[in-house]
Amino acid sequence: MATLTDRLDHLLGKKTADVLAEVFDIHTAQDLLRHYPHRYATKGAGLGAQRPPEGSHLTVVARVSKTDLRAMRSGRGFLLKVTLMSDEKDAASTETIDATFFNGQKVKHLITKGTRAMFSGKVKYFNDKPELTHPSYLLLPEVGDDGLIAGSIRGAGELAGMARGALDGGDVDMTVFERDLIPLYPATREVESWTLMKCVRQVLDQLDDVEDPLPEAVRREHGLIGLDEALRIVHLPDTKEEVTRARDRLRFDEAAALQLVLAQRRHTAVARSAPACPPHPDGIAAAFEEMLPFTLTDGQQTVADEISADLSRPHPMNRLLQGEVGSGKTVVALRAMLQVIDGGYQCALLAPTEVLAAQHARSLRQMLGNLGSAGELGAAEGATRVTLLTGSMSVPARRAAMLEAVSGDAGIVIGTHALIQDKVEFFNLGMVVVDEQHRFGVEQRDALRSRGRDGVSPHLLVMTATPIPRTIAMTVLGDLETSTLRELPRGRSPIVSKVVPARERPAWVDRAWERIREEVAQGRQAYVVCSRIGEGDEDGPDAKEQNTVAALALFDELRFGALSELRVGLLHGRLPADEKDAVMKDFTAGRIDVLVCTTVVEVGVDVPNATVMVLKDADRFGVSQLHQLRGRVGRGAHPGLCILITDMKPNSPAFQRLSAVAGTNDGFELAQLDLAQRREGDVLGAAQSGTLSTLRLLSLLDHEDVIESARVFAQAVVTVDPELTAHPGLASMVTAALASDRIEFLDKS
Template sequence: MKLLDLHNLSRKRLEALQASGIEYPEELLLLFPRRYIDKSNIVPIAMLRESGEPVTVVGKVISKNVTGFRRSKRLEVTIRDQSGAMKAVFFKGWKYFITQFKEDEWVALYGKAKQFGRSMSMAHPEVDPVQDPDNLEQFETLIPIYPGNKYFSKAYISNSLIKSWTDQILSSTRVAECLPEKILKRHSFPERHRAFQTIHQPRSRKESQDALLRFKYEEFFLFELSMAKVKNIRISRAEGTVLKPGTLTKAFFNEILPFSLTDGQKDALGDIKTDLQSGLQMNRLIQGDVGAGKTVVAIGSMLIAVDNGLQAALMAPTEILAEQHYQTIQKYLEPLGLNFRLLTGGQKTALRRDILTDIEGGTCQIVVGTHAIFQEAVKFHKLGLAVIDEQHRFGVKQRNEMLLKGDHPHLLVMSATPIPRSLAMTIYSDLDISIIKDMPAGRKPIKTAVRTDKERENVYDFLEESIRAGDQAYVVFPLIEESEAMDLKDATMGFEKLKRRFPESHIDLLHGRMKPDEKEGIMKRFVEGETQILVSTTVIEVGVDVPNASIMIIEHAERFGLSQLHQLRGRIGRGGKQSYCILMPDTKLSKDGRFRLKKMIDTSDGFEIAEADLKLRGPGDFLGTKQSGLPEFRYADIVEDRLLLEQAKNDAWNIIKIDPDLELPEHRELKKVFGPYFKERAEFFGVG
């Protein structure tokens, strides 16, 4: 069957369907109802109550009258059943509705009943003619209500027309099954054709929900199948790259590192060593809360690559973070006599040319940089390991661009934003995951409090006492891309006020519009203790490590996401002192705003905070990037349907394990659907 076979399909309607992304009849079946109207709840008029729930009333038309004057005219229709009488009232379009009623004929009214004086009435109910009042079978089914759009409206594609089209398609076409029979039986899913019938012609709400569950699973299953396929392709392409720790790695951990590794760091390094020695390409994600010691794990991993005569690259999302990593590497690795370089976008031409020559010639063993590493001019001599810090700031596409910089180098990505399980099962499901749960010894839990603007002077008194005692503090203002100028002004005004309030303290202002050397100078003064208070926008959200900073005041705290607040709080508490995070919201707080602030007070567990943040904002806002790789699921929700996602992932990965090319007879129909699906996504995941 073709779209052109649909009845009442004019050229205008065909164009409207195509503009809505519908080219084939089955794509029209995928336009699921957004809700159902249940007209089966028929209530006698005498039993009507003002419940707020829509009901159906069936009765004979007794009278119809137009009352009022000019614009206030309305149509009142009285109907009666065996128990009593009620009115239907139409304020708009009464000239049309008056033609829908004829005295002594039976009608069904569907709407919300309301009490007016002693009688009940319905305002603008839906009206259906009743042929046989003794046989009301027509009201025993659910009526689908389809989503509309501007194209449908202009082409007069009504709800009833869509319903008649789906009925026509289902009666004349047999929809092929794509899920293996074993899966259908295991989860008691209906076959695809039957599931479509149930969605568009449901007999009960439960039946339609069961069918929808099948389609949610199908979305998850095809995506997880593609992720399993991606991983399988990468493994098959990158055999033989065996890396073992050598003298540099051993010297770093045994002689240079001034502290002992935590159990979590040891476990993560153990996973990495196993990957690097397996002969297969490593694709591993290290998750650890702020301050868990991921950088040390990354340095150890890069040294293994250098020990084997290869180069390593560490990429960070901001220049400040890249500079911080570079300084850390410099501090630890200078005694080993290694050549490491910093590559950022703001460097002068001569310096940049020198760095690029170093990288291409192979004399640069470790390069630390920002997005600048992605540029075409950057050519590695022999890249063996790529490390991406704060992975959520980049996304899948950029992660794959990094892999193209070498001959399938090993990949290590790190995230200080704990990743909820549902996200880990989708955009990160092609990665193996290690979690560093413990924190370095000696760190005290950060105390968090909310203070209002009325309590500001008390907060400043506390800040003054702490500075006298030798502590340092951050005062952070929000930075929102759409209003960067406004927020920068906000931070600048705050900076000026603090200078007047603390005339004897050294206060600096840091923001993203400053030149790299200017930012570096400000941070250097803060790190060395010369600056007592650093006023900043969110550029200090990640990476900056100042052990003596023990106070953080976050202005307009309700504007931040939960994960962002948690990241900011992680900038303090790096030393042995008791640290304090003070959240100062505006006077008007939304329900979500109050929830976020309370969650910050109640817990410091990054994973709990991340789960709560994901539920509040949804996956798109949580990731904050179009290039994240998060699929646009049409029916499924990775938060609400997490258990279904887990089932789909297990099933998909088991299939790829035993039949990576879907050649078995039981996977023949699945291959027909999966082939085009995967082809669309392969290039995005770097395996096209």
């Protein structure tokens, strides 16, 4: 007999075990049994008096009564059309069904008149007659034989594959086809589904009863079957209802394993020490609030209070601040940083691009006024200094910025990935703010968190203007407490979005340029965004075929054409840093009317006078990206207009996606749409959540209730047993239900 931890070379033999290890990283009985079927083949309905419904799956044992080989209309190849008469004992002998094979010249010598075979495929209707199109098939022995197929397998598709998997001593055991549900596994050319099925059955035959790691009370509360039963049923079910029960249990295992890891991380974070920075009534934070020319919204005040309470504790804050584009996250983050500076510590603000880092430096200095000019003439008492550090700075400027960081002269250091480099040191880092957290890998985030002095962990605040569905927040960012800003600051203007089908309505594209001219005539400004910079920068392998417009080409086209009377600027990621900064300064100051750019303006760029954004080839951008870009306009007193230009046809899925974006300004609604369309594997970018796409049964889109239940369970367990020493079964489940690389991913985050 065997246990879940037994090695497969002891159970299946070294040759088979080595292949499974190499191809699937499967080493133990548990690894193999957690490699679940991804679907099940069904026998379907046999031929009878009832007409099978369109699209239903039909598996029939039949005899070929007629064949007809025809040349295809294209002149390439032949179709073999055959008529099948049911050979099942309980079928009406007069019922027939047609089947069509595309590679007729290849199968004509096998599928001949009088041949007895099993055929399986989906039913389609042509001229009101049911037909199987290119079904899988397996030639069968004549009735009265011993039920074995001797010699080579003759057939193609799933049925022939099942037969190869059922080979035993040179013969095919036909009992594999007697099951109502036949498991089909994720497979490769080296290891077919039928090989996996055979291995699983071998292991199950040797497996001892599996001890259940979930307490009976938990199983009863959630209506879950035992683990032993679930592992056996999921591989060899008799009914679809059994499949559902088994998957429900095993799905909870995945969610629980994931939440146990996150609960352990939250517990570890609480155990670490961090600088306690309670509010100072006479500090720089209080002075900043007094000089603010506006009142914080109720939402901003609530979130600011939550963060302030976190910073007051001697344990590191780990908080996610998410909010709509333009909801005022930056002022909340600055208020928090000033509270840390009042405590005698420094803050680091990590931005994904140099454009955004420079924008943050300008806006924070502007908001702080003389509170942010320490060491300069006219600085306020107790002022701090804001320092910018980026990779493309000149050597002298970079050295000066690094000196301000290591000496403690800079209270706030803003930068890109340059801040993460080993050479950058801080005098006394107390807080890390990560803007647009989905742009950074977890290792990058962690690199700054380790920069505290004397083993003290800095507080961490990660911000995003890309609203995150709750299930993602509970998993990928499950170790973070979440604060949300939903309301926009008073006076923020609405944004109207329109989709323009360029091919069907070319005049509407001309109208878009006219709208820009009208807005500029009234003293306003506009963005024109492209998906790529120039030739050789296709956004995807088929960009040229779709004739996507490059920023360099459109810049010349507009400044010498439709917008020739306006001041047109160009901004993209390949420009030198000082040139990018100069362009943004000119645009912010109103010296540029129209900025042709790429997605370097996607986040954080704040030009209140910009009211129009035109997105060329809008279908090339993701839902969240479109929402982010759109948020660059309407940031002042005047309404915003976003024009989405696409060559896609109005009835295409891409056009419908753009229409959905145009139909709402609710980023949380769009985040759910984004998750539904892209699934969870890449919704936060590969660096953040790509490993989650390998969850076998748990969907972050469909199983929020399971994740929530598992989260409550995991927190209760870890509260009393952080290391799971009293729950060895759960500790084992953590490593079994989740792939090892995913555990490493979570540990590093």
